[in-house]
Amino acid sequence: MNYSAPKASASVINPTEYASAGYFVFIPDIRYLPKHPAKSAFNCIVSGTDFIVKNYPVDSSRLGLQGQSWGGYQTAQLITMTNKYAAAMAGAPVGNMFSAYGGIRWGSGLNRQFQYESAQSRIGKTIWEAPELYIENSPLFHLPKVKTPLLMMHNDKDGAVPWYQGIEIYNGMRRLGKPCWLLNYNDDDHNLTKMPYKMDLSIRMRQFFDHYLQGKPAPSWMINGIPAIDKGEKFGYETEGE
Numbered sequence: 001m002n003y004s005a006p007k008a009s010a011s012v013i014n015p016t017e018y019a020s021a022g023y024f025v026f027i028p029d030i031r032y033l034p035k036h037p038a039k040s041a042f043n044c045i046v047s048g049t050d051f052i053v054k055n056y057p058v059d060s061s062r063l064g065l066q067g068q069s070w071g072g073y074q075t076a077q078l079i080t081m082t083n084k085y086a087a088a089m090a091g092a093p094v095g096n097m098f099s100a101y102g103g104i105r106w107g108s109g110l111n112r113q114f115q116y117e118s119a120q121s122r123i124g125k126t127i128w129e130a131p132e133l134y135i136e137n138s139p140l141f142h143l144p145k146v147k148t149p150l151l152m153m154h155n156d157k158d159g160a161v162p163w164y165q166g167i168e169i170y171n172g173m174r175r176l177g178k179p180c181w182l183l184n185y186n187d188d189d190h191n192l193t194k195m196p197y198k199m200d201l202s203i204r205m206r207q208f209f210d211h212y213l214q215g216k217p218a219p220s221w222m223i224n225g226i227p228a229i230d231k232g233e234k235f236g237y238e239t240e241g242e
Helices: 015-020 037-055 070-078 097-101 113-117 131-136 139-145 164-175 195-214 220-224
Strands: 064-068 087-091 150-153 180-183
Touching (some): 037 070, 064 070, 097 131, 139 164, 150 195, 195 220
Parallel strands (some): 064 087
16 A cells, blocks of 8 residues: 555545545456446446445445546446446546547547557447447436536646547536536646646545535535636635635
8 A cells, every 4th residue: 555645636636635534535446348348347336335335434325436537437437327426526538439539649649549449448349330339338428317416627738538528528417407517727738737726626626525525515616617707816715605
């Protein structure tokens, strides 16, 4: 077990910070089956969660889920498959494997098709050979099932996962009337590189999870949003009445 020093986050929760705030932090190991990354993640994460709830003093009504990049995809996908989690935060998720398949990695210029056929997604076939597998493993097509509030981060200079993927999920969630927030840090990458942005993300993630999992008041940014003209000037960290 490695010690994780408290620090501002580039993309994921800091286990030490959250454990110190009363959270039980579980980091599962996932074994994948070819063609079915979503089912693989579901089987490992949900069974692991059930084990934790059964064997430790964890409130099953206040479970959270968080991941970045491939973990962000799994987070977005998992909340379409179970209502077990009371809040979820997905960083830089792929939402639609069809539109993502046809793009490139902005940072390297690599065609993204390898990602879905043979890399993390493990689909093993093209979108023309097995469109049903791409639908099965794309959160966008299953958003009507979601009941979990979702916070996302996706940045406009992301060189690994084009940020329109996060926009597709956000627009879908909003169109369906489901609670969803999208954080976009201008001119920053897949994982945040600028300290002010890291500090901001750390604050907003804690406020989001503290609200849904610990019953604390929602901050202004979650209730009212932040108009584009106020971005960088007003932060909305305060709760109503402060």
